Amino acid sequence: MAPSRAICSARITLQRASTITVPQRRCLSAYGYEQAKVLALSTLGEPKDVLKLHSHSIAPPHGDLLTLRFLASPINPADINQIQGVYPTKPVFTTALGSTDPIAVGGNEGVAEVIAKGGSVKGVEKGDWVIMKKQGFGTWRTHAQTKADEVVVVKGEDREGLKPEQVGTVSVNPMTAWRMLQDFVSLKEGEWFVQNGANSGVGRAAIQLAKLWGYKSLNIVRKRETGMDELKADLMSLGADAVVTDEEFEAKGFRDQVKEMTNGGREPIRLGLNCVGGPLVNSMAKHLAAGAHIVTYGAMSKKPVSLPTGLLIFKDIHFDGFWVSRWSDKNPQDKEACIKEVLHLTQQGKFKDVPMSPVTWNHDTKQDELVDAVQGTLEGFRSGKGIFVFGNT
Template sequence: MPPSRALPALLRTVLRSTNPSLSFHHHHQTRLLSAYGYEQAKVLGLTSLGEPKDVLKLHSHSISPPHGDALTLRFLASPINPADINQIQGVYPTKPTFTTTLGTAEPLAVGGNEGVAEVIAKGGNVKGVEKGDWVIMRKQGFGTWRTHAQTTMDDLVVIKDREGLKPEQVGTVSVNPMTAYRMLKDFVTMKEGDWFIQNGANSGVGRAAIQLGRLWGLKSINIVRKRDSRMEELKQELQGLGADVVVTDDEVESKGFRDQVKEITNGGREDIRLGLNCVGGSIVNSMAKQLASGGHIVTYGAMSKKPVSLPTGLLIFKDIHFDGFWVSRWSEKHPVEKEACVKEVLDLTRQGKFKDVPMDAVKWEYRTKQEELVKAVQGTLEGYRSGKGIFVFGET
């Protein structure tokens, strides 16, 4: 190296050793690879609540080598769920976790609650996980829209067997499939041949319920929003997953629906015991009317933002129960069952018996710009996606 270039190179080395988060720009931006064991992390975070496009910013910080109980993670895939967006807007029951540990002047929260990461380094006291293992988050509020993180085993569930699985499949297992699984199991004792009815049937939870129901011998009536294009295609897609009947919301609210249901359920001899609701509004009453005495409507979302109004006659004379389900609360109360549930769904995925939802991958690399990431989140809100938005991490 010529003497004139040796000094800047030496200076850079010294500066890096004292401040590993410094990166140096030549003609193009280069990724400063974990200088002295430090990881350069980027997070998509917020310092105040509001619309994603207004509050989300890309922030860089460095992570020191892990000691003691700490381990360092590199994220592989993190979905963009509606609840993540509601949290950013401040309209969700749990608020994002704000912290000053990421090197910002004001407290910052990292977006995202679900995802899968790989362990890339661990402190001397860490047991039960090895470098290269995949992990998912134990509960909500971790902040998964980031390239790297440092945490302890308290926050994580290790995916013991990831053979034959893609990061996108593992990264989306703990919210939608879990919600469908628990709602089908925990409210009504369903036996083979029983029916359930659900709205939002082409959502992530809806598709999971169709498939799990089919595997357990249950039959399903699936309600989707009427659309001008691709209606037939959507029906075939859901039937391909195991849907017995696919109808539109208009059909369900029409006068002839009761007769249609009678025909479907063997002259009304087969009971519809359970209804799953993520829409709200008048459609819920139309569903509740089809239930057998003592049936349950379980609400897990409110996409129409309209309330569920309860017809008194159904409560008194048919003893219809109206329940709510929130997967975050269930997961926190039942960590052991959650792990078993995750394992079961991943086993089914591996065997080809459970298909993940159509996904619209957003690549997140070291050079990915803030605008691209924010647009992906905002786009989910505006319904522009052809599938579930998910950050898939490349070279970070």
């Protein structure tokens, strides 16, 4: 067991983007053990009922191990589904972190800094940033220890000028948008795709990537009582070609508008992206060109997708599903290349990250603050994605 007495030592970090010297406290126990905290569950359920803060210590790394200090970890809808037990990959419960009962650390995405490495680690240095290669890492934690081959390394030049929040949200949503735009239909420049949930992280990424690649986007958002015009303007500023509410999309006469937008169908809509589900998907399918694909990647409304028989038979509309975890496991090198490319586009100002609601996680941050942030993700019409940003840990 590691000694529990913690010594907080001052560490000076030079932040490249601003060239401001920022002192960061680092809490070490005697003998170089890191004092870590994790937000973890011991049973499946609602986040507010099952998430607890747990402390443990991490020994100095040896062999191929890295010790990481987390910088930013988002709270994605899938993380909540996983805690509820309704996601295909289940949390991995363990007593390895010194808890009496087995616990699983929440969170699947994030960025961490390498603060120490074992003697046989090659190609990763202290100060490098890393992103987890696979789902299920448990990223809602101040520190972790892992094998060097389980992370994608982001060296200084690849993150120059970027904030941890930008690097920590690159590996799920932008990747999902990228693959769905590329892997189901070969859209030609000037051709359209239609998507619902267009203001989600994935939707925003799809708008921007499509713009860069010369595709046009018809974007559907949920009608909201306030801020509708601002939301539409925001998505247009990202490069959307049209933004409508679900009500406008389903209204009589919208077909004529689609005809006009698509130049009488000469610029066809050949792809649909769906993260909402329910009857809206059938309405989307009606606007698609023959042979088009609708790719389902989420179910935010919790309503099923029912397949329209006539469109299946007479227009050969294809219904597909996409899961970025499956894709990433099969294509680790492509994933790394994709991450670097999105970071590069972000550095060039060609790709904007999503609006975020940061929650600062310091060494003494209370459990309730962290749990509330996770539970709040279940509410709709949010102004920004919840993200833990680690301060003095």
